[in-house]
Amino acid sequence: MPDRHPVLIRGGRVIDVTGERVADVLIDGGLVQAVEDGMSTPAGATVLDAAGCIVAPGLVDLHTHLRQPGREEAETVETGARAAALGGFTAVVAMPNTEPALDSAAAVREVLELGVSAVCDVRVAGAITRGRLGRELAPLGEMADLGVRLFTDDGDGVQDARLMRRALEYASALGVTLAQHCEDKVLAAGGHMHEGEWSSRLGVPGQPAEAEELMVARDIALARLTGGRVHFLHLSTAGSVAAVRAAKAEGLAVTAEAAPHHFTLTDAAVEGYDTLYKVNPPLRTAADVVAVKAGLADGTIDAIATDHAPHAPEDKEVPFDQARPGMLGLETALALALTELDLPVADVLALLSWNPARIAGLESSHGGPVAEGRPANLCVIDPAATWVVDPDALASRARNTPYAGRKLTGRARHTVLRGEPVVVDGVAKR
Amino acid sequence: MKHLLSVADLGADGIEEVMRVTDSFVEVSERAIPRVPALRGRTVVSLFYEESTRTRLSFEMAAKRLSADTMNFSVSTSSAKKGESLRDTCQTIEAMGIDALVVRHSSAGVPWQVASWVGCPVINAGDGWHEHPTQALLDCYTIRGRRGSLVGLRIAVVGDVKHSRVARSGVLAFTMLGAEVTIVAPPTLLPPSLDGWPVEVSHDLDSVLAKVDVVYLLRMQAERQSEALLPSLREYTARYGLTRNRFDLLPDDALVMHPGPINRGVEIAADVADLPRSLITRQVANGVAVRMAVLFLLLGSEPRA
Structure with a gap:
């Protein structure tokens, strides 16, 4: 009201x-x-x-884990929306990796209804595949009828290139965007941090940057093949940024986001094995941080998205390789962008408000002119x-x-x- | 020093100090009744989340020879199987009033986490692929016993460095004491990055052997084959195993070491393991005295508050 x-x-x-x-x-x-x-x-x-x-227009987060239903001990729609509002956000897109997954009209409707009384406009990203299992298409049209404009299996990328191709083709008729968590599961298997100097020193199994970059490259090829719209979630590597820059130069319908931790922290932070620094995609190298910042500055990366990922203490106070990945983001994103990015305020607001509003299909109510x-x-x-x-x-x-x-x-x-x-x-x- | 988590915590001076103290405990170990009252009334708990025979027994014997009380907590017999968290387990044990925790875990970094949760000294008895500092100390002590010093020695560390906590701690310790280390392995068994490692790398064991003072063999595990890191153990042995023929390439006074348990016929030929220049059983014997020194240095100076 x-x-x-x-x-x-x-x-x-x-x-x-x-x-x-x-x-x-x-x-x-x-x-x-x-x-x-x-x-x-x-x-x-x-x-x-x-x-x-x-x-300014309220901020819009393309990437929020509200944990409801299923892991209410970590976050609820109510508490996550409050954190968002305190962070300056007026709209968040809730990710579908809940338990059960948001892969049906009924599941989407439940979260939207929980959002009605929240202090932030709660929108939903639906799953691309049933149960986020990467095998069969979820009812994209049924969810689109409820206003869903972004679909993703976030947490998992759609591994099967043929299925991703079909999803892009089907989605193009609905006017919706598919958002991909880019990670080749086979190449990344068992990796709990970025593979490189620090993982080698710390004895922690790593996942190479190429596990992300392979899927970015594949989905750019599929965007070219299908004409479908692809949004790349949380780009974290220099190679990914370069690939998206080239795809945009080519005129493909791709957009991208980056998370604050990927332009403020590096894999060296894992040195003390503090699981607060475990996140997926993992914290990368200083050179990757530089590349992500450059991508934010030159428009290759359209939006800053928090990947706000609340976890209960019992899921973090465990050995590093057993800890759930993810970190909070809603209440610190704006300040980190203003503090750490050497950009004019208007550019930071574009990255946090009107660009993500456009990607989320919310431009009629969020991110528009005051x-x-x-x-x-x-x-x-x-x-x-x-x-x-x-x-x-x-x-x-x-x-x-x-x-x-x-x-x-x-x-x-x-x-x-x-x-x-x-x-x-x-x-x-x- | 509050804890022993990494050999880097000790530095070269700290390692030398451990070795000096070890000398006196070797003497104790050779007595008819190898026991001193240094840690009487203190309690040392072994918290082992991964199977171990020699390291656990070695720490237990070291503590007993110092007259400490010992308790063992191993995962198969404990409430960890009932779902108790690592943090809760550590704090529960600490609440009983203990003086040191000796921690072994299959995940890298666990001793660091434990040290942040408890107030007593924590000793890393092996964390995942990461470190095994007391192994490195006993290896240094063993080499020093034969050669007097590690300065200028050429040490080849051969095998699965990627997955080896023994190699990570060993490279740190050997180089801190002035040795030159060459690691020898197929590329699949090297860490993804060696930036910052003060080592040479070779894939050709034969060319390295003629120029070394110590060849240190790492344990090869059969599962590396199923992970496509090796075509077969047979091929590994053919290229990287210390066969009798390769042993003959070594200088006459070169030493052979292995952290155990050995796979006879894989990384080392059975007859080579038993030659006098193989220090494998000497390493085990020294392990007890080195661990006595570590416990004494961490606990011996002042009683529990």
């Missing part, structure tokens, strides 16, 4: 896809009503101070706020952030969802 209560965001600098200007933003009925400098406060309006802040008549899904960012990551202060049910104690600059201050201030001054209102 749109909030009927007027809200005035006062004193900020609006940045969106059209450019930037100093303006107040008046919201009512869930919509932006006016964007003008020096507006007077309407009677009864809530005022959100934005002095020194950036007012303009009269548009849905009021907005975030207010204090780019100068400095803060230290404290796992216990995170809203996620889990605590598995690798950034504990890290000092970051920039933070979401307010988040407005469908006209409702759901986060005010860094505090979730519900």
